[in-house]
Amino acid sequence: MTKDLYARHRSVLPDWLALYYEDPLEITHGEGRHVWDSAGNKYLDFFGGILTTMTAHALPEVTKAVSEQAGRIIHSSTLYLNRPMVELAERIAHVSGIPDARVFFTTSGTEANDTALLLATAHRRSNTILAMRNSYHGRSFGSVGITGNRGWSPTSLSPLQTLYVHGGVRTRGPYAHLDDRDFIDACVADLLDLLGHTRPPAALIAEPVQGVGGFTSPPDGLYAAFREVLHERGILWIADEVQTGWGRTGDHFWGWQAHGRSGPPDIVTFAKGIGNGMSVGGVIARAEIMNCLDANSISTFGGTQVTMAAGLANLNHLLEHDLQGNARRVGGLLIERLRAVAAQVPHVREVRGRGLMIAVELTRPGTDEAAPEAASAVLEEARAGGLLVGKGGGHSTSVLRIAPPMSLTVAEAEEGAAILERALRSI
Incomplete structure (x- = not known):
């Protein structure tokens, strides 16, 4: 089904319309900080539709x-x-x-x-x-x-x-x-x-x-x-x-x-x-x-x-619900957790950000040279582990962008960090 939709996408939409993943993902529904694809796979969403899903998927008050x-x-x-x-x-x-x-x-x-x-x-x-x-x-x-x-x-x-x-x-x-x-x-x-x-x-x-x-x-x-x-x-x-x-x-x-x-x-x-x-x-x-x-x-x-x-x-x-305060508290924990991981991964040049706006910049080990292929590999591995993150960067797309809904819980932050740690270590 997804391959058929991808073929239809390619036949009627512009070539420059970017898609993530070698096997593009169709998201069919979401709840809280999670989304599901057309095959029924569940993902922890750390990108929120490019920071648009600010509070939660299917927030009852909004719907x-x-x-x-x-x-x-x-x-x-x-x-x-x-x-x-x-x-x-x-x-x-x-x-x-x-x-x-x-x-x-x-x-x-x-x-x-x-x-x-x-x-x-x-x-x-x-x-x-x-x-x-x-x-x-x-x-x-x-x-x-x-x-x-x-x-x-x-x-x-x-x-x-x-x-x-x-x-x-x-x-x-x-x-x-x-x-x-x-x-x-x-x-x-x-x-x-x-x-x-x-x-x-x-x-x-x-x-x-x-x-x-x-x-x-x-x-x-x-x-x-x-x-x-x-x-x-x-x-x-x-x-x-x-x-x-x-x-x-x-x-x-x-x-x-x-x-x-x-x-x-x-x-x-x-x-x-x-x-x-x-x-x-x-x-x-x-x-x-x-x-x-x-x-x-x-x-x-x-x-x-x-x-x-x-x-x-x-x-x-x-x-x-003081989601700003939650972003400060949970985001601070997530940044420190990712920095601890980064210290053991040679590809990671820097973990930066504040609140729930966090970046992991990847370079070729021992240099400041961007590593977009490493970022793509981590993106794929994170998806395979059940986590969605974004990409960005100035000179190339070698930065992982993490911006989950601001209602993210401590347990979900730990879960996402563990998945991302495995993905980073895989490169």
Whole structure:
């Protein structure tokens, strides 16, 4: 059955539409932190549909909210008043940390980042954007143009002039040998030098933790230091929280808060987990920025009643059950467990992350050379053992990405770590 579906997939879908595994997997249903395939095999899910299943598979509160709302009305567009959209926007504005916040809903993180770019360039009357090396911001024409990861940027054509800044990767690059304070100082000096050679940019867009890039991040405080430089020049700061938002990092509700001494970003984008699998993305900005457009706009499918109902139920569950705290506690245990394993596996260069956003970077033993074939082998072995993880990385897909639903239990973390340990030792 799966082979037949794979053949049909290949005959009607693009060649560039990536699939995991030599024998691709069809997931048919899930519950909690587990999913099942079409052959009836059960897996512990440590990737959550690329961080979209934030709380749990088939979370009763979300499925009930979606079902009840679908029984009333699913969609009417933003041309009509929409109570669930207003209610979720009020909740998000409140937790955003942005004063006088306005919220615009989209269907994805890509669309959210495109909207943020539209707002920033219109507000600043500039089409120059600062972005981080090794970054990923989506698959649209605009967001591809600011993506600093060659593996996910299929064209150099862009409506924007993009300049790439150092700092998103702590343990690679020309400043890797410096301590944290000197690393930040060197990145700020690089930013200042760059700004001296270009017309004033509209904004800097940055992921607090780079997702597709392999869960890399700078030392805490880098973006606060950048913010001071940007603010002096009127340049906006866009925090791409598509993967880091809603408490996944454990220490903070938003990833930017690790860099927050100079206040919140001007614009925050979000998506992925807020809908727990439903297509919800959005942009938060203070009113003067959000309202700067001088033409009409709508979102046909952003903010539908059924996706907003899912978002409200999911956010309520997340807050009421302190899943941020659970991500900190269980994620901390999982990171330490994996670091103990890594110390005995020559292929592992680094285990990094915070909360339930964890990466295992693989290289050829004794070198810093990426080992994508090893990552693929571990992915296959983990699946055979009943565990699903993701892949990523800057120069190649040699990083295992671990981001289970934030309700992960200690027992499930131990189970997953044991499976991953066997898979790592197999290479």
